[in-house]
Amino acid sequence: MVDSEVLDEQAVEAADASHSAKVGDHQPGSTGISNQKLAMWAFLGSECLLFGGLISGYLLYRNNNQDGPAAAEIFDIPFTSVSSFVLLMSSLTMVLALSAITRGDHPRTRLWILTTALLGAVFIGGQVYEFTSFYREGLGYTTSPFSSAFFTLTGFHGVHVSMGIVMLMSLYFSSVRGKLKTENAETVEIVGLYWHFVDVVWIFIFTVVYLMAKGI
């Protein structure tokens, strides 16, 4: 779980450090780290089990395509490679946004946030295209355990990306309205954590679902 020894030391240090605190000035974080970030990381830890379950369901059924198309037949690797690349690069633009806001460079923050959202949208567009063309080629949601598991896994991921886009856009508009200040850099960082997490999930999916379909 957590390394309690370290925590303990930190708590003691935090206690020492805040000796001068006034009455009623409450403990500002026994571990000295931010509540919000800790919460996000706890949530991401939990998400590992969510995606782990979805991926396991897929692995279990990947070869069970009944009469429908099989994974290796239907995947369009060049196309998916491009959209994977797009998502990967959106992680870069995301950190650039964070780095811009920590510098207090708000125009550039907005630029990078918008680029990130846009790249995310391109990825989603690609997924919509992919799903429709699979459907036309005979891979419906109910075709086989493989198809159900595939669409569920990648669909869940797509929903995560879309929620990330919504968060990015609200960051963007707050920034436009001057509400996203330099001291709110942590908010950008937290949205970024979520975004990168969604990206690493795709790194996993791209390899295990798409690229490995060929070999087995």
Place this chain on the structure above:
Amino acid sequence: MAITEEPPLELEAGDPLPEYAEQPLGVLTRPSGNTGIASWLFTVDHKRIGIMYGVFAMFFFLIGGLEALAIRIQLAVPGNDFLSAETYNQVFTTHGVTMIFLVIMPLAAAFANYLIPLQIGARDVAFPRMNALSLWVWFFGGLFLCSSVIIGGWWENAPDGGWFNYAPNHGVAFSPSKGIDFYAIGLQITGIGSLVSAVNLIVTCLNMRAKGMTLFRMPVLTWMLLITQFLLLFAVPVITVALFFLMFDRLYDANFFNPDAGSDPLLWQHLFWIFGHPEVYILILPSFGIISEVIPVFSRKPIFGYKVMVFSGIAIGFMGWGVWAHHMFVSGLGPISVTAFSMSTMLIAVPTGVKIFNWLATMLGGRLKFNTAMLFAVGVVSMFTIGGLSGVTHAVAPADTQQTDTYYIVAHFHYVIFGGALLGIFAGFYFWWPKAFGYKLNERWGKWNFWLQIVGFNLTFGPMHILGLQGMSRRIDTYSEGFGFELWNLVASVGAFVIFLGVLIFVINIFVSQRQAKHLPPVGPDPWDARGLEWMTASPTPEHNFDEEIEVQQVDEFWFRKYDIDDDGTVHRIATGDEVAQPGTATGVHLPAPSYWPMVLAAGLPFIGYGLIYNLWLCVLGGLLVAAGSFGWVFEPADDPDAHHGGHDDHGDHDDDPDTDPEAAAALDAPEGADDVAIESEEAPVG
């Protein structure tokens, strides 16, 4: 409840700051005030949220209890037709689901919410509004689940697959009613509540502790609750996956559990029990924590082996992940899996046994005082031991092959859940009642409550061991004469009514004691001469918890402020609890302001659920509520818990910042508190 509705403590729930008078969406004024129904509905106070968890859970307890009585009436005599087979399936399923997800878990959440901040000396939880969100999401999810009993006909449409709801029985082919859709969606909703509150309470435990309250000075209860939250954090997503698969299978003809398409029904069993076994520890660990607080106080001794207690809890938390397939011994797992899981299951009994010995050692040589709270705690130790032992008997796979799916299993899990978890919660009720409501529960009624409950319990579930070993299956709606099941079934049914009477007496006791309390002196902050920080403030707990921050130097800090230990080991009282405790009269403490949005957001979820089952337009409505809730939430002035505790001269800067996750507006909580890290990082290149 009315007891805590004191005259306003000049706190006005955060009103001092003008921002709060602003209208978040230009329409609605932010709720304020300390009295009246609205002050409960929109509260973000962890104590009120805790109390509401308790009240709502007791409401569901009534429902689940009536279902239990219906089951026992049906089984009292052979060949009974009180319930039809179809109804019977629904009744035992909703009984189980209600008791686990809508009674025991939220009752534990009641204690967690009320006590964690108090025990670690904090003002509130880390994210007060998220705390309200968890409550309402859970509660509305619970109502959604229960509504299946009425919607579409009285007992026509409730889930009927058992609480574990195995594939392929849970498919539309075998369960064509909407019941299992309600199950799948309802549990997802309550799961969201659990997950949010797990994140919140983990951050609270790690990050909101008072000065000097290191992890290994936290009370055992807080520790056990923390471990529980970690289990929830990691177990809820697993069941979520399973429930999504199920929902897609049923609503959209996916093929996750469809045997016709060659799907593997064991996928459900695995996912369910990967969640399910940690879940049973989610049910029991809070009670372990509760009795670890009660037993030392009424033995007049510190807990024996504090660290061992904590570590055995952690060990249980880890090992609980490696035993799930003991629920699947007869599913054809294969010999290797069965052997491995059989062995891991036997091992997990070790840390559990360690705890039992620790409680016994705490009592050994103590000056025992058997009031009701202590009786319930001792009840847990003894009854749980029986349940744990029968658990070990089904860890032995060959023996389990005989026991599984019989009443022997029913006996086992009722000894651990009723005899362990629920009795522990009752111990907690009697123990912390004065803290929460300012009066003690009556001991005479309390003892009747206890004895009826424990006798009724053993009458009901003790004979089930015998019935199970005689071969009576679980989940059958009736049995024929002549198998030798008659006597013990009748005894069990009588016992169920005795339990019901016991619980009824508890409810009566609440009102009787409240009336009597008017003629008694106030209980004072520390009625039991107890040990934890929660007793170091007035009873009932003032809205701001503590007047000033407590600095902690050791485990059982409060006790050590009352007592001194000589070199020769004799204990002297140096102060009374009343002297040490804070009066709870501080004024002007800045507290998180109430909010509508958690409830609005939560209210959208059941509509989405009904929409998925019946008519997608309802989803639109639900989606709008969720969107409105999130929108209002985000645009509400930030309610950063740190900002409310004074000391930040600059909190206005955060508060008018609507775009961030409001709680996220807090700067990194650097120890000195005041400075934003963002500012520091800008200074670096300059300097």
Place this chain on the structure above:
Amino acid sequence: MSSETLSDTVEAGMHDADHHDADHHHHPSDRKYVGIAIGLAIITAVEVLTFYVDFGPLFIPSLLLMMFVKFYYVCGWFMHLKLDSPMFTKFFVAGLVLAAGVYVVMLSASQLWDNI
């Protein structure tokens, strides 16, 4: 002190990675980020290459290795796990390890690997 004014005085490029020993909230420079991204892009290209070229018995191991490296860099640098409080890493690794553990056991019990 108004952070706005302060930040205005700070030139965009001045904020550099060299300061990150001062406290762990300092992030690497943009150049470092771009460098990592280029590395990730190259690895992705090699990954895609496995589709066109036969890697023989190395097919799966090499893919897993590359996936791991990408994963590591995104989590370590873009998510700052390498610079931030170790507690975050613990939370995340706990989730990862637990997920890997239970699901690998589950799939083994389902004899998944036999069919591969």
